[in-house]
Amino acid sequence: MIGKLNHVAIAVPDLEAAAAQYRDTLGAEVGPPQDEPDHGVTVVFITLPNTKIELLYPLGDNSPIAGFLEKNPSGGIHHICYEVEDITAAALKLTTAGARVLGDGNPKIGAHGKPVLFLHPKDFNGTLVELEEV
Ligand code: CO
Numbered sequence: 582m583i584g585k586l587n588h589v590a591i592a593v594p595d596l597e598a599a600a601a602q603y604r605d606t607l608g609a610e611v612g613p614p615q616d617e618p619d620h621g622v623t624v625v626f627i628t629l630p631n632t633k634i635e636l637l638y639p640l641g642d643n644s645p646i647a648g649f650l651e652k653n654p655s656g657g658i659h660h661i662c663y664e665v666e667d668i669t670a671a672a673l674k675l676t677t678a679g680a681r682v683l684g685d686g687n688p689k690i691g692a693h694g695k696p697v698l699f700l701h702p703k704d705f706n707g708t709l710v711e712l713e714e715v
Contacts, residue, residue: 583665584715585663586632586661587662589662590658591636599656609628612628614638621639621641621643622639623637623639624637624638661710663713665713667714680704683701695713695715698711
């Protein structure tokens with residue numbers, strides 16, 4: 582059911598420093614910061630030959646990233662995102678198998694303008710999993 586690894590998201594305590602490290606030290610293609618108020622994050626997209634990295638930084642008062650950074654002050658991998666062809670069918674299959682979809686259970690429009698949903702980390706070996714319809 583799952584296809585390509587779409588991205589790995591890393592929460593960072595200093596977005597400018599992290600972007601500069603990927604651009605200048607690791608030599609990656611690093612985009613400009615983008616505010617995603619619906620998701621409570623500012624994102625920097627890094628394009629690699631086979632996938633993307635997303636640097637996440639809290640935006641606003643109720644950012645889902647703020648608590649993560651409190652527990653992981655030097656930053657850390659926040660989630661991984663797999664591509665699926667039909668997110669509604671994927672959600673149905675997963676919930677039927679007992680997995681929990683976060684939020685109200687319905688896909689939301691994600692940072693790339695496509696439907697996404699998140700699966701409970703306790704159901705996936707301690708890893709927050711995002712599915713994105715492509
Ligand atoms: Co993501």
